[in-house]
Each structure stands twice: as C-alpha cells, then as structure tokens.
Amino acid sequence: MKARVLVIDGSPAAGQDALVALGGARSGDNYAAALRSQAHGGADQLDCFILAAADGERLPQGMQLSDFHGIAWTGSPLSAYDTSASVTGQIELARAVFQSGVPCFGSCWGLQVMAVALGGKVHLNPNGYEIGIARQIRLNDAGRDHPMYAGKAGVFDAVCVHQDEVCELPAGARVLAGNEISAVQAAVVEDDGRSFWGVQYHPEFGLAQISALLRRRAARLIKDGFARSEADVESLAAAFMALDRDRDRRDLAWRHGIGQDVLDDQIHRREFANWLGAKVIPRAVPQVK
Secondary structure, rough: OOEEEEEEEEOOOHHHHHHHOOEEEEHHHHHHHHHHOOOOOOOHHHEEEEEOHOOOOOOOOOOOOOHHOEEEEOOOOOOOOOHHHHHHHHHHHHHHHHHHOOEEEEEOOOHHHHHOOOOOEEEEEEOOOOEEEEEEEEEEEHHHOOOHHHHOEEEEEEEEEEEEEEEEEEOEEEEEEOOOOOOOEEEEEEEEEEEEEEEEOOOOOOOHHHHHHHOOOHHHHHHHOOOOHHHHHHHHHHHHHHHHHHHHHHHHHHHHHOOHHHOOOHHHHHHHHHHHHHHHHHHHHHOOO
C-alpha cells in the first residue's frame, strides 16, 4: 500500500514564478520530490498531494486530513507574526493538522507556523539573516536520542534561508538542535499520539534551489553586507548550481566549505527518511493483529 502525504505549500504562488525562472523549483513540487527520494521501497511508494495553503486553497470536497498518513509543511517568505489572511489561515490549518493526529513534519516556516499555532512565539532573529549554509548545527542530548536524528552526526551543516526564528516554544515542545544563529534549529511536539517534527533549516533544498534563492534575494544580500555587488552574489550562486550538477567538484566544495552532510542526499535528508520510517509508513502498512 502506498503512503499518502499531504504537502502543504506555505509559499504564495505569485512569488514562485521568479524562483523557477532563476533555476529553482516550486516549494510544493520540490518538497514532494525530496520526500519521494527518501521513501522506503522507492519513490513510487509515496503518493504526495500538494495543497497551496498560502493562496487559500482548501482540500477538495470529500477529502480530509485523516485521509493522509503524513503531512509535511514547506518553507515560505511569510512571517508567522504577521496578521494577513495568508498567515492566519495557515496558523488555523496547522492547529487542525496537529489535532488530527496525523504525523506532521515542517521545514523553516513549517516549524514556525506550527509553533505559533500551538501557543509558541516567533520573532525577527536578532542575530540576522541565515542564508546559504547553516553551520555547525549541534544536537543536544534530546536530539541525539530522538529518532529524527538516527544515523545523523552530532554536528552538521545544512542548507538554510530564514530571517525569523522560534523564540518561545509551545507547551510540551522539546528543542533537539541549535547553532550560533538560532537556538531552535529543530524541535518536536509529541502529545497523546499527536506528533510534529520540525527543523529551521531545509532538508528538502538542494544547492540548485538555494542558488535560485540567492539570485532572487541579491539586493537584500548586498544591503545586509553579505555581498558587495550583484557579481558577488552571482559568483556564489553559479558555484552552488555547478556543484549541485556535479557533486564531484572538489574544488568548489573545498572553496565554499561544503561537505557530504550537504552534498549527499542520504545524509542531508536523513530527517525525512527517519520521519517516513518512524511515523508515516507504519500508518500506511496494515497492522497484523
């Protein structure tokens, strides 16, 4: 039996066309492909349905959250402390997702929107923008013991892009990992059979996706002092794109300090494989009584 996963696209569609034109992919499509790449038994064992929640899309008539074996939430340029309908609607949906009892996983915005939905808080990170590679994410004792990080190194790098962070966890949540930029790089909420696993970084992103985002946000990077010119941004974006296409470019990997924890999808996306194996697949496979 195929496992069915609802992928909630938290990013407004209007901003995604430019990303695609720059060599990236749409958030929902990218997330679904990344999940399928880590599916036990092969990509054809995972059936993903993408919901454009940021644009107000609702599940089709006759379909409900409980029809899925897992629910995954993408990143987004939105801020969870905003009061726009696109944000408040997703907060309400996140609350319903958790209450449904269907196991959920969220990246970046996915972590933030669920934290707010369950009573936590998100703010603009006083340490600034974290974009490109999040360095030295370190598991704490709870993280080392948690199944999300089974087979993962205690310290690792990951692809990231965010300006907001969870500053107050909801009741019952546990932090699993952090780094110098954000104390909450991973957290979980597990209560009475309900489960949410979330990370601040992006296991679903490859270097091609972050390359497109760098190009998309060149003006912001220059303004914030990450680059001196558009040529600086383009140089880094082109290097990331080239390394994504050829993972054996040791010259580029060395120059930009990128290791196998980013280049090897089986390591970079281990959190997805662990979530699918621990939470999603068991719900899809009929249990023998």
